[in-house]
Amino acid sequence: MRIGFPRALYYFDYFPFWAGFFHSLDIELVISPPTHRKIMDQGLKKASDETCLPLKLLAGHIQALENVDYIFLPRMVSIEADTYTCPKFLGIPESVLPAVPEGQSVLTVTLNWRNSKRQVLKDLEVLTEQLGKSKAEIRQAFNKGMEWQKKYQNTMGAEWDFEDSLNKVESASWDFTESNISNAPLTWKERMISKISLIGDKAEKQPHLAVGEKSDRLRIALVGHSYLTHESYANLNLLRKLHEKVDVELVQNVRQEDIEGHLSGLRKKIFWSHSKQIFGAGNKYAEDQRVDGIIYLTCFGCGTDSIIQELVSRKAREKHKPYMLITLDEHSGEAGLVTRLEAFLDMVERRRVHEGYVSTYGECLDSDSNAL
Ligand code: SF4
CATH class of the missing domain: 3.40.50 (Rossmann fold)
Known part of the structure; x- marks a missing residue:
């Protein structure tokens, strides 16, 4: 199974969670390419005029995903206690459905951290039928997603490099597919874990400016x-x-x-x-x-x-x-x-x-x- 993941909006903060989640389920994620003129133009044609630029870009990225079984459009209601995501974020997937190519299936799930963890897990279990997985596998995948997300967030100190960090998460997923074909000495899980841990290594080596210390550059x-x-x-x-x-x-x-x-x-x-x-x-x-x-x-x-x-x-x-x-x-x-x-x-x-x-x-x- 190949699931399309648009490189827009929730990709920038929550991709490690979903990457860990789907990899634990042995499902390949296909990420749309970095934004270019055509993606932006297609997004502008399909998204509502009143909406914001990031949602227009999401509409463009949805159309850039090809040869996938599903396009993944989660409804992220809340990602921490006592807060909500913005109303336009909340309106996904319905608000961007006009951008989904005809005949293309959409996979969606609600993530609402205002509810208990038990409720979050219950919500994720709606995926069992579509993905052909058991409830136990979904729970395990949730834990893996949380682990990757936490690891990623722990690296966000000074001099943290977004591109580099996300590239490593993405390349871990590509290794997963390749290792099914080749007889690599390491299992795909071992290779993924080593790639993800590299992110942490890099962040720790970066120099920090102490409080009160000023560099010559602005x-x-x-x-x-x-x-x-x-x-x-x-x-x-x-x-x-x-x-x-x-x-x-x-x-x-x-x-x-x-x-x-x-x-x-x-x-x-x-x-x-x-x-x-x-x-x-x-x-x-x-x-x-x-x-x-x-x-x-x-x-x-x-x-x-x-x-x-x-x-x-x-x-x-x-x-x-x-x-x-x-x-x-x-x-x-x-x-x-x-x-x-x-x-x-x-x-x-x-x-x-x-x-x-x-x-x-x-x-x-x-x-x-x-x-x-
Ligand atoms: S906060 Fe909401 S309205 Fe603002 S850019 Fe993000 S999605 Fe758009």
Whole structure:
């Protein structure tokens, strides 16, 4: 059995879980290729005009999957206690069904961590019939998925490399198929485990900046949803462009304890899981003296960011941290992005070297707009 997995949206955070889950069931995962022009165009044709860019890309990736028995479109309701995913995330698979080629079967399952673990397992058991597996195998697969996801998340420290980590998870799955054909000395399970453990090795070897320590290069925090910050085609290679000029901090570099410790100052809890992470990380970066500036990456049509971006920008203003908002859509042009990026980095550099603060007049303006 071959199951198609779109390289979009939930791929960027939860692929290790699903990879571990399906590999434990001896099912091959076929991942759509990295986004390119045709994928984007096809997504635009099939997705609703009102939806956000990541969902349009998901629609394109669904169409890029060929020769698979099912396309996997999970309904991820909640991925941690007390939070939900955003309403557009929740609307999958129905909202992207027009993008599924005619006659192509869809495999879906609900994942809701607001319920008990027992309920999550029960929900996953609906797959037993379609996949021809027993309940015990599904439970075992769930544990494997959790193990891979945990291993992956444990690597998300400073200097963590997303591409590298995900490539290793993906190549583990390809080894699985190959080892069925060849008589490799290691079993496919052993090879997968060794590949996955490599991710951890790499993260441990990366240098960390101690609190209070500053490097000569500028340090810029890129804040936003993982499926925007790491979607290099849609974000016009923003991450690579930044890496060439400055040290980059990402939301994924921030430990969960730090996120939790920077959620204060709101009258109500944020109940969208990604937004909670972005808000906590944004607040932390605004206070962090080692970070010289913040770039918030959002996309046109993102409902949750319309609130969270404003909150993070107020925090940045309050802490006198240079801040820039970049809004992406399918029409974003590279020249405009490069110009804004260069202007922002020049301003941050000048501030760091010559001024120490933006202006005293700015301080005055800030005082009325700090209250959250
Ligand atoms: S959080 Fe924003 S970008 Fe993400 S799926 Fe929801 S609306 Fe789209």
